[in-house]
Amino acid sequence: MQADRSLDCRGMACPMPIVKLSKAIKEMSQGQILAVSADDPGFEADVRAWCETTGNQLKALESEGEIRTAYIAKS
């Protein structure tokens, strides 16, 4: 999936991936897609919850080994 911006949160533990992705989303404009990669085991559940609470859209979630990449469309 194509992203307008990507963010590497590998090696970070809770709550930093959420903190970083929220900062990145703030700097983007509506409709743009942010790709966030993380290997924190809680990331999948957290990114889903973050999107639900903030109203941004989780377009796709890919996994490759330990790494999850979330594609979030800014709303």
Add this chain to the structure above:
Amino acid sequence: MSEERRMSMILFSGDMDKAMAALVLATGAASMGYQVTVFCTFWGLNLIKKSEAMAHGGVLERMMGFMNKGGFEHMPLSRMNMLGVGPRLLKKMMRDKKVASLRDLLDTALELGVQFVACQMSMDVMGITREDLAVPCEVGGVASFLNEAGKSQINLFI
């Protein structure tokens, strides 16, 4: 929508592990669009106190200040403190697991606009002045907390 979300929290504990939990929640909530207020009271004041701060006032205040000296760097663990060995071990374990330190979390919280409020009454009792606080914060009482709490969807006591 996100402007309306608020979380308020009382940090009563001066234990390092509980302060960690409070800061993870505060930074997480701020990242989810919540306006966060952390009301620090009693031992919880240690999170926002300067590490070199000494208590002012009479003999009792100064004695207490001596035994309760230091900011968040000197916080004990709520369990397995082992005379200060516990926090050192935990800090190492956190570094190894790449978990953000208390310092990083506190800085992140401030950067995200988390509002810290120091409890006036416990500052008075313990001989802590505004100059002893390391973090930019308001000083308030029970009414200022309850005013925030009444507007919050999430209220926590740690």
